[in-house]
Amino acid sequence: MKTNITGIGIASLALGICLWSTQAAAQQTTTTVTTSKGAFSEYVPSSETMVVKTESGPAPLHYSVTKQTTVVDESGAPIAIDHISAGSPVSIQYTGTGDRLVASRIVVQRPATTAVTDQQTTTTTTRPVSRHEEHEAKEAQKHEKKAAKEEKKAQEHAEKANDDGH
Secondary structure (H helix, E strand, O other), X not given: OHHHHHHHHHHHHHHHHHHHHHHHHHOOOOOXXXXXXXXXXXXXXXXXXXXXXXXXXXXXXXXXXXXXXXXXXXXXXXXXXXXXXXXXXXXXXXXXXXXXXXEEEEEEOOOOOOOOOOOOOOOOOOOOOOHHHHHHHHHHHHHHHHHHHHHHHHHHHHHHHHXXXX
């Protein structure tokens, strides 16, 4: 009789464990992870909040950043959240709805690159001109005017000779 009572006790215990595990499995919740894309606006360390202007709406969204939040670049290398530049494109995986969005993974993407064209900079430094340099500049101008007059006379003479020859 002792073995029957012990057997019934063990069977009851096994049945209880089965029922408990079935109820525990039925009580498990499903967490949905959503991905959103946008432009990083700011990180507020005091509230551990990241503000992102999303593509889907006019108002920026606020995501809670926890110790479990992973922040990486496109190659998967970790990035400190305070090193993200404003306007950088980001992809955020998060859970929650409404006012409580908790970021689980943030991927910082490279901004679109623009072609850089060659730039040329000219710097002009001025200083007072010496009298000698001023005199040389005036002489050079006189010489250029004289040469231009002589060339003009030569062209007029050649044109006149052509007109007389025809």
